Amino acid sequence: xxxxxxxxxxxxxxxxxxxxxxxxxxxxxxxxxxxxxxxxxxxxxxxxxxxxxxxxxxxxxxxxxxxxxxxxxxxxxxxxxxxxxxxxxxxxxxxxxxxxxxxxxxxxxxxxxxxxxxxxxxxxxxxxxxxxxxxxxxxxxxxxxxxxxxxxxxxxxxxxxxxxxxxxxxxxxxxxxxxxxxxxxxxxxxxxxx
Amino acid sequence: xxxxxxxxxxxxxxxxxxxxxxxxxxxxxxxxxxxxxxxxxxxxxxxxxxxxxxxxxxxxxxxxxxxxxxxxxxxxxxxxxxxxxxxxxxxxxxxxxxxxxxxxxxxxxxxxxxxxxxxxxxxxxxxxxxxxxxxxxxxxxxxxxxxxxxxxxxxxxxxxxxxxxxxxxxxxxxxxxxxxxxxxxxxxxxxxxx
DNA sequence: ATAATTATAGACAATAGTGTACAAAACCAT
DNA sequence: ATGGTTTTGTACACTATTGTCTATAATTAT
Numbered sequence: 001x002x003x004x005x006x007x008x009x010x011x012x013x014x015x016x017x018x019x020x021x022x023x024x025x026x027x028x029x030x031x032x033x034x035x036x037x038x039x040x041x042x043x044x045x046x047x048x049x050x051x052x053x054x055x056x057x058x059x060x061x062x063x064x065x066x067x068x069x070x071x072x073x074x075x076x077x078x079x080x081x082x083x084x085x086x087x088x089x090x091x092x093x094x095x096x097x098x099x100x101x102x103x104x105x106x107x108x109x110x111x112x113x114x115x116x117x118x119x120x121x122x123x124x125x126x127x128x129x130x131x132x133x134x135x136x137x138x139x140x141x142x143x144x145x146x147x148x149x150x151x152x153x154x155x156x157x158x159x160x161x162x163x164x165x166x167x168x169x170x171x172x173x174x175x176x177x178x179x180x181x182x183x184x185x186x187x188x189x190x191x192x193x194x
Numbered sequence: 195x196x197x198x199x200x201x202x203x204x205x206x207x208x209x210x211x212x213x214x215x216x217x218x219x220x221x222x223x224x225x226x227x228x229x230x231x232x233x234x235x236x237x238x239x240x241x242x243x244x245x246x247x248x249x250x251x252x253x254x255x256x257x258x259x260x261x262x263x264x265x266x267x268x269x270x271x272x273x274x275x276x277x278x279x280x281x282x283x284x285x286x287x288x289x290x291x292x293x294x295x296x297x298x299x300x301x302x303x304x305x306x307x308x309x310x311x312x313x314x315x316x317x318x319x320x321x322x323x324x325x326x327x328x329x330x331x332x333x334x335x336x337x338x339x340x341x342x343x344x345x346x347x348x349x350x351x352x353x354x355x356x357x358x359x360x361x362x363x364x365x366x367x368x369x370x371x372x373x374x375x376x377x378x379x380x381x382x383x384x385x386x387x388x
Numbered sequence: 389a390t391a392a393t394t395a396t397a398g399a400c401a402a403t404a405g406t407g408t409a410c411a412a413a414a415c416c417a418t
Numbered sequence: 419a420t421g422g423t424t425t426t427g428t429a430c431a432c433t434a435t436t437g438t439c440t441a442t443a444a445t446t447a448t
Contacts, residue, residue: 003395026217111302112306171357225404414424
């Protein structure tokens with residue numbers, strides 16, 4: 001009945017994701033964005049309300065490839081602490097091999113967050129909350145499985161882990177040395193000890 | 195003999211610092227920068243080579259007010275570990291009271307770093323190196339004063355501390371809750387234990 | 389095939405940003 | 419007070435970016 005879109009929304013959103021990832025929300029103009037997405041500005045304005053809307057979809061498309069995604073797929077009974085440690089060491093490994101050293105989309109854009117941009121702040125806060133809850137839920141399981149002392153403050157550890165993760169992603173942008181990054185992560189693992 | 199500058203270079207650099215701090219290097223145009231500095235663009239181009247040059251001076255002017263500045267003034271014999279802990283708790287306290295939630299100038303701009311901008315990358319890497327060395331030097335003293343086991347990998351702990359600090363500064367932008375931030379820092383202090 | 393509907397191309401006017409260039413202004417050593 | 423020197427104001431030509439608007443293109447239900 002109506003003319004169909006020439007582009008695949010998912011694909012162009014991934015293009016947008018990579019651009020926002022590399023340059024950050026503020027440094028990307030709508031012009032550049034549309035160009036990178038491979039669509040005209042008119043198509044852009046027609047299909048997306050504005051930069052914010054795209055960014056929201058972009059963050060959603062980042063989640064499955066974010067460093068903590070593997071924790072989502074942890075099955076009951078799977079050892080938790082080793083999975084968390086592996087996640088950190090994978091960050092050290094993976095961030096270093098990116099020739100563009102983009103770091104983490106979330107970290108980069110929280111750092112560049114303009115507090116006057118309420119929608120952006122909202123998007124980022126909500127996603128961070130989700131990640132904290134993910135960490136917390138796996139930590140609960142760790143305690144249940146006897147991997148972690150029940151004395152621990154799980155909320156605090158969850159937030160600590162996301163803090164450490166953010167710090168590591170940041171460091172990777174100026175210190176692309178896997179060994180060094182891993183030694184940082186190892187220091188951070190003291191938190192699991194009794 | 196020659197017409198003197200109408201502006202105080204130090205003062206306008208501080209204005210520039212606050213703008214770069216709040217918005218990040220990439221999001222600041224020369225036009226806006228000059229305006230915020232209170233000088234005309236012609237004065238700007240006349241007195242500063244370019245944005246990069248200003249940014250270099252800006253970072254220099256940030257160091258004395260950066261979160262780790264207090265460690266510079268530690269005297270021999272002063273307890274080190276308590277000073278480091280205090281530094282972290284001060285970050286939690288201070289970042290929260292900033293209504294603009296600017297976070298940390300260094301963290302923000304490393305996150306927004308475009309790897310193609312070699313001069314910027316260089317400026318930021320060098321400063322990070324300085325901070326790591328500062329941490330390391332006070333940790334050496336901590337060991338000397340019996341505050342820390344000589345078994346510890348001081349370089350790794352130094353980098354860990356800067357990582358944690360970066361993470362905290364980042365978190366403060368989306369979680370302006372002092373108690374929460376402090377509980378994160380407390381978790382991080384496990385690194386000092388035997 | 390046609391009508392209805394939506395996507396896209398292209399143009400538009402307006403604003404913002406770039407770096408440079410030149411003349412006017414302001415100082416101070418002599 | 420004048421000359422030499424540097425700052426500063428203004429203007430320039432140029433490019434980038436914005437959001438909107440209109441005409442054309444592409445589809446499908448009937």
